[in-house]
Amino acid sequence: MRAEPYVVLRTSGLTKLYPVGGSRRLVALSGVDIDLAEGETLALVGESGSGKSTFARCALRLVEPSDGDVLINGRSIRSLGALGLAELYGEVQMVFQDPNASLNPRMTVRQVVHEPLRLHLRMPFAKREKRAIELMEMVGLTPAHLDRYPHELSGGQRQRVGIARALAAEPNIVILDEPTASLDVSVRGQMLELLKRLQAELKLAYLFISHDLQVVRHMADRVAVMYLGGIVESGRTEDVFARPLHPYTRALLSAAPVARWGVKRQRLRLAGEIPSPIDPPDACRLVGRCPMQQPACTTRRPPLIDAGGGHAVACPVVLA
Amino acid sequence: MSSPLLEIEGLSGSFRSPNGALTPVLHDVSFAVPRGTVTAIVGETGSGKSLTALSILGIQPPTFQRSAGRILFDGRDLLTLKPEEMRGIRGRRISIVFQDARAALNPVFTVGRQLADVHRLHHGGSASRAMKRTIEALRAVSIPEPERRARQYPHEFSGGMAQRAMIALAALVCEPELLILDEPTTGLDVTIQAAIMELIGDLVRERGLTACLITHDLGVVAETCDRVVVMNAGRVVETGTTEAIFTRPRQDYTRRLLAASQLGETPEMIEA
Ligand SMILES: Nc1ncnc2c1ncn2[C@@H]1O[C@H](COP(=O)(O)OP(=O)(O)O)[C@@H](O)[C@H]1O
Ligand code: SF4
Ligand SMILES: [Mg+2]
Numbered sequence: 001m002r003a004e005p006y007v008v009l010r011t012s013g014l015t016k017l018y019p020v021g022g023s024r025r026l027v028a029l030s031g032v033d034i035d036l037a038e039g040e041t042l043a044l045v046g047e048s049g050s051g052k053s054t055f056a057r058c059a060l061r062l063v064e065p066s067d068g069d070v071l072i073n074g075r076s077i078r079s080l081g082a083l084g085l086a087e088l089y090g091e092v093q094m095v096f097q098d099p100n101a102s103l104n105p106r107m108t109v110r111q112v113v114h115e116p117l118r119l120h121l122r123m124p125f126a127k128r129e130k131r132a133i134e135l136m137e138m139v140g141l142t143p144a145h146l147d148r149y150p151h152e153l154s155g156g157q158r159q160r161v162g163i164a165r166a167l168a169a170e171p172n173i174v175i176l177d178e179p180t181a182s183l184d185v186s187v188r189g190q191m192l193e194l195l196k197r198l199q200a201e202l203k204l205a206y207l208f209i210s211h212d213l214q215v216v217r218h219m220a221d222r223v224a225v226m227y228l229g230g231i232v233e234s235g236r237t238e239d240v241f242a243r244p245l246h247p248y249t250r251a252l253l254s255a256a257p258v259a260r261w262g263v264k265r266q267r268l269r270l271a272g273e274i275p276s277p278i279d280p281p282d283a284c285r286l287v288g289r290c291p292m293q294q295p296a297c298t299t300r301r302p303p304l305i306d307a308g309g310g311h312a313v314a315c316p317v318v319l320a
Numbered sequence: 321m322s323s324p325l326l327e328i329e330g331l332s333g334s335f336r337s338p339n340g341a342l343t344p345v346l347h348d349v350s351f352a353v354p355r356g357t358v359t360a361i362v363g364e365t366g367s368g369k370s371l372t373a374l375s376i377l378g379i380q381p382p383t384f385q386r387s388a389g390r391i392l393f394d395g396r397d398l399l400t401l402k403p404e405e406m407r408g409i410r411g412r413r414i415s416i417v418f419q420d421a422r423a424a425l426n427p428v429f430t431v432g433r434q435l436a437d438v439h440r441l442h443h444g445g446s447a448s449r450a451m452k453r454t455i456e457a458l459r460a461v462s463i464p465e466p467e468r469r470a471r472q473y474p475h476e477f478s479g480g481m482a483q484r485a486m487i488a489l490a491a492l493v494c495e496p497e498l499l500i501l502d503e504p505t506t507g508l509d510v511t512i513q514a515a516i517m518e519l520i521g522d523l524v525r526e527r528g529l530t531a532c533l534i535t536h537d538l539g540v541v542a543e544t545c546d547r548v549v550v551m552n553a554g555r556v557v558e559t560g561t562t563e564a565i566f567t568r569p570r571q572d573y574t575r576r577l578l579a580a581s582q583l584g585e586t587p588e589m590i591e592a
Contacts, residue, residue, distance in 0.1 A: 047509035047510065047511065047512075048509055155365075184364040184365050184536065185364065185536070185538075185577065185580040185581050185583075186364060186576065186577065186580045188580065188583075189580045189583060192583075211509065211510065213510070214583045214585060215583065217585065217589070218583050218584055218585075241589070251511055252510060252511060255510045255511045255513070255514035255515075256510050256514075256539070257510075257513070257514070257517075257537065257539025257540050257542065257543055258539050258542060258543075258585075259537075259538035259539040259541075259542055259566075259578060259581035259582050260542055260566060260582065260587060261542055261562065261563050261566035261567050262563075263542070263543075263587070267514065269515070270511060272464070273478055273480060273481070273512070
């Protein structure tokens with residue numbers, strides 16, 4: 001028998017509500033359970049507003065969750081104080097979508113990369129500099145880049161700096177929020193190869209957030225599909241792509257354009273647009289848009305149901 | 321065969337920096353857009369695709385300086401026209417859809433009012449007739465409850481709805497011969513993007529429009545376009561039918577761009 005893989009990041013019932021005037025609440029994230037195993041890549045896919053970024057921020061307590069818990073390397077982060085959180089950021093780090101917005105324009109690359117070493121590991125300058133040079137080489141830059149400012153770098157180089165900063169304190173978990181969304185396709189491929197190489201060398205676990213299905217298929221071992229603040233389907237990447245079960249997943253996969261001649265696909269169309277996340281009814285999130293809707297769909301929210309082989313779907317109708 | 325609706329010949333130009341230095345950005349750009357086709361101009365950031373498109377309408381940034389070239393529209397060089405002649409073409413015979421529709425619409429007027437004003441400007445007639453036509457146009461682009469939607473302001477529209485309204489304006493209210501679409505679905509979610517591209521394809525075919533789609537996304541091109549112009553670093557790399565570009569690319573750059581866009585996906589993975 002195979003040993004259970006070691007879970008490095010686990011969320012249970014992670015929820016984030018934003019009050020929006022009166023007693024109304026915007027449900028950005030509702031009851032999300034996720035397990036991320038050592039060294040694996042789990043992708044969170046979904047369209048804008050589905051709660052992917054909120055999930056990442058809550059998992060790191062960059063915003064305070066309204067409910068639920070997060071275990072990082074087995075330890076609950078719910079009651080960590082400032083000091084505990086500073087230590088936590090030595091174990092889990094984040095790479096953001098837009099390296100323009102996430103790098104301080106007045107800091108040199110050296111200052112950017114030294115900062116986590118100083119804050120989380122309290123390294124003296126000489127050690128930090130040695131590590132900074134090592135990091136530049138790891139991410140495919142040169143020590144000369146340490147003296148540059150972000151605006152002197154290309155988009156791809158800036159994203160490499162973002163990765164170097166995230167890896168500086170040797171975390172074993174990296175959350176990547178749309179890391180290639182602002183890059184041209186030719187640079188995208190290089191960035192993904194870099195991320196794969198670093199993962200293998202450093203045994204990193206990636207929580208990979210993306211709306212780009214091609215990138216997800218290329219990177220992820222497992223996928224969780226999000227819609228309106230919740231997971232509607234999860235499973236191994238090959239299974240979800242080859243046999244999508246949830247109507248939303250089917251619509252999403254069949255909508256993605258393919259850069260090939262003569263590919264004709266059967267598109268599953270959803271009616272209308274994503275509804276408001278404010279005070280959603282206790283019903284399936286896809287009610288009103290779903291071509292397979294049944295009367296029972298409006299009476300309660302279906303939980304994730306095991307469909308075998310680690311594949312789960314929040315729709316009883318497709319399993320019936 | 322009739323002459324192409326649009327022919328760009330040897331368009332070259334540079335950006336002038338505040339200190340007067342010139343940076344060349346377009347190098348001898350030439351291609352044709354045959355009548356009744358959807359022609360894609362594909363390229364990565366900085367390839368010059370948007371600048372080329374904006375030049376067609378004469379709305380390039382003021383710091384761009386053309387050094388050579390002709391833009392023949394229906395046989396006439398647009399670059400030799402007087403401003404008032406150009407105004408007679410822009411919005412009437414050539415119209416454009418921009419990437420960010422909400423930013424392109426005026427925030428202080430209702431969507432219906434804006435479309436109706438453009439309708440009256442181009443076609444005359446009464447305000448009520450213009451509004452009637454506007455509502456028909458909004459309905460034709462599948463905006464639900466078009467009467468109510470026409471009374472709303474741009475910020476009350478989602479990105480996808482705003483893009484539909486822009487398409488209604490540019491394709492149906494303006495009734496142009498040439499429709500230019502500059503990254504019309506970039507930034508929209510994939511399900512919305514698919515619906516918008518379908519709408520564009522339907523409108524172009526039903527109304528016999530000629531369209532020029534500016535995009536960085538080869539996936540969108542494969543499904544929607546008849547012809548492709550590949551640009552890189554201010555030059556045209558290759559032109560051809562969509563089938564030829566995707567199945568028999570002649571240039572190494574095109575091959576690399578295709579490979580990067582396919583990201584290791586095999587046809588079997590996609591058919592599944
Ligand atoms: N600070 C905030 N205040 C109020 N609503 C928010 C805030 N941040 C996010 N939201 C809302 O929460 C939902 C999920 O957003 P987000 O996590 O950013 O989605 P994604 O990253 O998948 O695009 C959206 O409806 C969004 O508008
Ligand atoms: S539960 Fe009903 S509405 Fe929801 S996805 Fe399944 S069939 Fe559609
Ligand atoms: Mg996000």
